[in-house]
Amino acid sequence: MIRLASWIVGSLLITALAAWMISLPGTLTLEVANYRMQPRLGAAVLIFLVIAIAVIIIWTILRRILGAPRHLARRNRERRKEQGVQALSDAVIALQAGDPARARHLAREAQARLPTNAAARLLEARADLALGDMPAAREHYRALIASEKTAVAALTGLYDQARAQQRPEAALTFARKAMALAPSSGWAADAVFDDMTQRGQWAEAVAMVNNEQAGSRAERARKRRRQAVIETARAREAENSAPLAALDHALTALKLLPDFVPAALIAARVHINRGETRRAMSLLRRIWRATSHPDIAALYAHAQPGASALERLKRLREIIDVPPPHRAAGMTLARAAIDAYDWPLARQALAPFVDGDVTQGVASLMAEIEEGQSGDQGKAREWLSRAVRAPRDPAWTADGIVSDEWEPISPVTGRLDAFEWKVPVTVTHRAAEAAPLPQLPAEAALPLAPATNPT
Structure with missing residues (x-):
C-alpha cells in the first residue's frame, strides 16, 4: 500500500513538473540545415531532456554489446x-x-x-x-x-x-x-636440536637453547630445564676426564634447577673425590630434604671414603629419623642397618611399610633380614614369594626402559630429558635381560623414592 501511494505521488509530481515546463512563457528559435523551429521554451527543455535520455540509453546498450566478450571472459575466469x-x-x-x-x-x-x-x-x-x-x-x-x-x-x-x-x-x-x-620454524629447530643431543654436541645444543625466545612462564621454565639437563649431560661426560669442568657444569645446572638430583649427584661425587667432604654432605643434605631420593641418601652414607658399615649407618641416622617418614627413607636406613648387621634397627625401619601393598624392594630387604637375623629360610622364601607378586619400586625409566642411572637422552627414541623417576610399567632393564627376582644378593638394590617425586 505504501509503495502504491508513493508511486502515485511520484507520477503526479512528474506530470505536474512536465505541465509546468510546457506552460513556461517564451519561445526558443532553432535553425538547423535551413530549418527553423520556434517551440515554446518549456517544450524545448522537455525535448532536450528526452533526447539526452535517449542518447544515454543508446550508449549504454552499445557499451554492453561492445563489452560483452570481455564480460563473458571475466565471468569464465571467475567461474573457473x-x-x-x-x-x-x-x-x-x-x-x-x-x-x-x-x-x-x-x-x-x-x-x-x-x-x-x-x-x-x-x-x-x-x-x-x-x-x-x-x-x-x-x-x-x-x-x-x-x-x-x-x-x-x-x-x-x-x-x-x-x-x-x-x-x-x-x-x-x-x-x-x-x-x-x-x-622461527619450530619443527626445523626441534629436528636440528634433537640431532645435536643425540650426537652429544652439548655445547652447540646449549647455545641453541640459550638463543631461544621464551615469553610465557611455562616457556621460561621449559628453557631452564633443558639448559639444566644439557649442563648435567656435559658434567656427566666430563666427570672422569675433567672433574673441575664437570663440577662447574653440575653447579650451573643446580642454579637452574636447584633440586635436580642427577646434577647434585655429580657435583657431590666430584667434591668427594677432591676431598671436599663437608661441601658434598651439605649439598646432599639439602637435596635429600627437597627430594628424598634414595641415590642421594646412599651417596651421603658413602661420602667419607673408607668408612665402615657402622659409620655409614651412623651418618644416615643424621638425616633419617626413626620411624622413617616415608618408604624411601625406611629402605635406605634398612639397607645400611643390614650392612652393619643391626637387625633390630633394620626391622624397625621397615615396620611401617610391611603391611598392605609391599613393594619388591621392601620384600627383598625383609627376606635378607629374616635370613640374616635368625636364619629362617622359610620366612625368607615367603618374603621372596611376596616380592614376585609385589609392585615395583620407582626407578629411572624412559620409553619402557629401566636404567640403573639417569641418562640425558632415551636410548629408544633419542629424546632429551626422557628419564623420569617413577614406577616402571615394564620389566625391561638396560643392564641385563629381565630376571624374576635376585636370590638374596649380597648388596640389595638401593632404596627407592616415592613415585610422587620424579625430580
Missing part, C-alpha cells in the same frame, strides 16, 4: 576460480579423510583451474607422499623450493619424505635449510 577453489577445498577434505587418490585428482583439477596457486601443487605433493609415490612428490617439492613463499613448506614435505624413507641425514639437511630460511 570458484571451481578451482572448490576443488582445492575438496582435496584438503579428501586428504584429511584418508583418501589420497581422490585428493591428488582434485589437486590436479585445482591446479588446472588455478595455475598460479602454489597450494594446489603443494597439496598434490602431499597426496603423492601419502600414496607412496616418492619420485612424484620429490619433483613437486623441488619445484616449490624455487619460490620464497613455498620454500619452507616444500622443505617440510621433503623432511617428512626423508624420514619416511629412513634417510636421517637427508632429513637433517632439509631441516637445516628450513631453519636458515625461517629461524
Whole structure:
C-alpha cells in the first residue's frame, strides 16, 4: 500500500513538473540545415531532456554489446576460480579423510583451474607422499623450493619424505635449510636440536637453547630445564676426564634447577673425590630434604671414603629419623642397618611399610633380614614369594626402559630429558635381560623414592 501511494505521488509530481515546463512563457528559435523551429521554451527543455535520455540509453546498450566478450571472459575466469577453489577445498577434505587418490585428482583439477596457486601443487605433493609415490612428490617439492613463499613448506614435505624413507641425514639437511630460511620454524629447530643431543654436541645444543625466545612462564621454565639437563649431560661426560669442568657444569645446572638430583649427584661425587667432604654432605643434605631420593641418601652414607658399615649407618641416622617418614627413607636406613648387621634397627625401619601393598624392594630387604637375623629360610622364601607378586619400586625409566642411572637422552627414541623417576610399567632393564627376582644378593638394590617425586 505504501509503495502504491508513493508511486502515485511520484507520477503526479512528474506530470505536474512536465505541465509546468510546457506552460513556461517564451519561445526558443532553432535553425538547423535551413530549418527553423520556434517551440515554446518549456517544450524545448522537455525535448532536450528526452533526447539526452535517449542518447544515454543508446550508449549504454552499445557499451554492453561492445563489452560483452570481455564480460563473458571475466565471468569464465571467475567461474573457473570458484571451481578451482572448490576443488582445492575438496582435496584438503579428501586428504584429511584418508583418501589420497581422490585428493591428488582434485589437486590436479585445482591446479588446472588455478595455475598460479602454489597450494594446489603443494597439496598434490602431499597426496603423492601419502600414496607412496616418492619420485612424484620429490619433483613437486623441488619445484616449490624455487619460490620464497613455498620454500619452507616444500622443505617440510621433503623432511617428512626423508624420514619416511629412513634417510636421517637427508632429513637433517632439509631441516637445516628450513631453519636458515625461517629461524622461527619450530619443527626445523626441534629436528636440528634433537640431532645435536643425540650426537652429544652439548655445547652447540646449549647455545641453541640459550638463543631461544621464551615469553610465557611455562616457556621460561621449559628453557631452564633443558639448559639444566644439557649442563648435567656435559658434567656427566666430563666427570672422569675433567672433574673441575664437570663440577662447574653440575653447579650451573643446580642454579637452574636447584633440586635436580642427577646434577647434585655429580657435583657431590666430584667434591668427594677432591676431598671436599663437608661441601658434598651439605649439598646432599639439602637435596635429600627437597627430594628424598634414595641415590642421594646412599651417596651421603658413602661420602667419607673408607668408612665402615657402622659409620655409614651412623651418618644416615643424621638425616633419617626413626620411624622413617616415608618408604624411601625406611629402605635406605634398612639397607645400611643390614650392612652393619643391626637387625633390630633394620626391622624397625621397615615396620611401617610391611603391611598392605609391599613393594619388591621392601620384600627383598625383609627376606635378607629374616635370613640374616635368625636364619629362617622359610620366612625368607615367603618374603621372596611376596616380592614376585609385589609392585615395583620407582626407578629411572624412559620409553619402557629401566636404567640403573639417569641418562640425558632415551636410548629408544633419542629424546632429551626422557628419564623420569617413577614406577616402571615394564620389566625391561638396560643392564641385563629381565630376571624374576635376585636370590638374596649380597648388596640389595638401593632404596627407592616415592613415585610422587620424579625430580
